[in-house]
Amino acid sequence: MAGEIIRFIVDGVDVDAVPGQSILEACDVAGIYIPRLCYHPDLEPGGNCRLCTCNVNGRNIAACITPAAQGMRVENNTTSLTDDRRTIIEMLFVEGEHPCPYCVASGDCELQALGYRLKMAAPTQPYRWPRRKIDATHPDITLDHDRCILCSRCIRASRMEDGKTIFGFDGRGITMTLNVDAEGGLGDTQMKAIDKAAHVCPVACIVINRDSYRVPNGSRRFDKAPIGSDIEARRKP
Amino acid sequence: MTTDDEAAVETIVGEFASDRSRLLDIVEAVQHRFGFVSDTAVHAMAARLGIHAVEIEEMVSFYAFFDRQPHGHVRIRLSRTPISIMRGAEDVARAFETALGIGMGETSADGGFTLQWTSDIGMADQEPAALVNGRVLTRIAAADVPAIVAAFRDGHREGPQCMPNAVVRSSLVQAGPLLTGPFDPNDGLRAALTMTPDAVIAEIAASKLRGRGGAGFPTGTKWRLTRKSPGREHIVACNADEGEPGTFKDRVLLTEFSDLVFAGVTIAGYALGARQGLVYLRGEYAYLWEKLQAVLRSRRAHGLLGANICGHAGFDFDIRIQLGAGAYICGEESAMIESLEGKRGSPRDRPPYPTERGYLQQPTAVDNVETYMCASRSMAKGAAWFRGFGTVASTGTKLMCVSGDCARPGVYEVPFGITVNDLLDLAGGDGAAYVQVSGPSGQSVAPKDFGRRIAYEDLSTGGSTMVFGPQRDVLDIALQFAEFFVAESCGWCVPCRVGTTLLREGMEKIVAGRATLSDIAATETLAHTVVRMSRCGLGQSAPNPILTTMRSFPELYEARMQHTAFVPRVTLQEALADAVQAQGREPVAEAV
16 A cells, blocks of 8 residues: 555545545645544544535435545535425434524534535424433533434444543434433432543534633634634645 | 242243244243233243343333233234225224124133234235234135134144134246246256355345345345355354335245245355355244245255255254244345344344345345345356346346236336236236335325336335325325334334324325425425434335325315414314313304
8 A cells, every 4th residue: 555646526626535544534634524423533434424425426425424535526505405404404403403693612513613614594394392411420521412413433433542432322323312321310320420431422412521612602612713724725736 | 830830931042042042932832822912931040041121021012913911812903004904904903802792902801812913914815914922814704703713712822723814825827937837946956056155245246136025136146245245153044034015026935936935045155155044033923934844944954054065065954943923124135134133123224234234243144035036047147147137227027016006916026117097907007096115114196297207226125016096195195104113113213203203193184185385395294304313224215105295195185184384293182182081061152
């Protein structure tokens, strides 16, 4: 693999990748932003949200789990894909409860930021109003299941990075929820606030207590620049 | 749970050599022993397997046939499909409710019975049907219900030996060239063993056999790719998870031609250089378990499985049957592999394909029951013979499962290329106003298209053919299919998990006659998004009942449409229901 360069085309732009890199990773390096939600650079990809779906050689596949290959023709920033991605964001907004104006994660939430970036005005689909319990059994961490988007980041982080397996899914389909490895709740697990799993949540499901307003509203990550700006700043003119 | 019970769980885990990849079997045994999977059992299994309880919980909670709470001693699962409903399943449900004094989804106070609906159980030709503690009851009439309840009330969990309705009828109405006997089911295997493995694959490729599950991937190519892939060992897997509503051909094959199917799996084992064959049998077909095990034992006794098969030195191969536990998605090959490994049946992202990394990361060829039957017969009679049936692109014959409004429901072996009309004539379904081809994930076909052909190049199908007469409500059937996908979505990816539910809600508004043109258009747009963005075949085909009925029956949608700009999703009455309840009075109507 040493030295071998894979070249492929994204929306007419040449992108180089090294063997083993996914389409999404190669595009990140090249400064091309592909919207994503369940992907996290420190974790194995999960392929849950499908937001990074691109049209590759005429077929829709998720960029986070698809290895870059020589000569691929990738469509990313198209009207059709943007519409589909906006619909997925809408689905998540109506599946859980996401009251941005008074949510602790506002301005730092990837779901909210993608709503803005993809120009979602208001959801057109009916809200499902789930009734899920808040898990406040842990002294340092609150688990607000209503916010959970089932992206599996915490599950992956806990298993691969922390070696703990604190989280898992429960049930299937629309009734699926996030589960913890103790009947008594998160407080009965080995979870620590310094765990990787406590710091990868894209929304306000896993919240570190007494820490949420260290940075005030209005001065947070996505209050300053749209999500993906950091990646696009790498783009060589 | 007592200490004895914990010991029993540990014994069960021990029987499977504390192998985590056998978790499905372990949990099945625990469920069978205790009637449910308690927290204590979960912890006992986790401790013994050296994994976390949450890993067991996520697997157990995935499957419809596993319970985390105790249920009734007798578990009645009544099949709910458009076919069962039109055959009177709702009357049967009411009869059970009356006889047991409980509603659907409830357990009787004495813990005797639990009554519930379940997705299609593979009995579309003899509905209404039910699973009662694993036993299959068919053609249930409301009048039969008191006797059924009495039989289980007096008997033990399995019920008495003889009982009303406990018959699964043979349904092979018409055999074609492949299934017309007499023939020795092992001729194909013996012929294969005279050739080299590469020659066997070449012969299968020459027959142009394609996968019979519906996707139609060339079998010879799949075997060649699998054989070529490097791995510790190569695996042959047989997909007997026929969960597509309206399909029951694998049930017939496994009942009447199991030797032929196992011989086909063994041929693949020889061609791939595999030592292990796995048959994934859907949980609904647990009643076939003993019979199939007896067939495998007999094959071992006759040297057709085991070491040096048919005297062929060095060809060692055996077959294990894995029982599923109620999940339609496990018919998807990568989900099936996950389930075979004792995990949730969530599909995998591809690449890598199972031919490269499948079961336990080893190269795996997954083929349908019918495909192995075809391989067996094709090897016996030769590729040229096999190619002599069907069309150029779709060689051989296809087992079609016809059910619904027709005089002779059942399985028909017909050459590829047959028209829908001809099939309807065979089955006595000439009055059909609508045919659902290939199940909910397939397409709806209107009479103007009954001249279309059953073939990969035209109407591709796994075999399910549901016939509906003019008295049926097409849109309501599409709604029932939409509900089926809500129940069976695995939940892994957003577009399918949430999209199937939103589509059902959209379809509910349409069927209720409350949808405007823009509502119908929005449902169609959403359906296309779910097709384009979902991770696997389930999500990608879940909108088909809606999209294809929109295409085939636009006039029915138009007839129910509200010709106004906007109709709220909720009626005023529904919106005020809570307030009316609280105040105990209806709102005062304003004078117009």
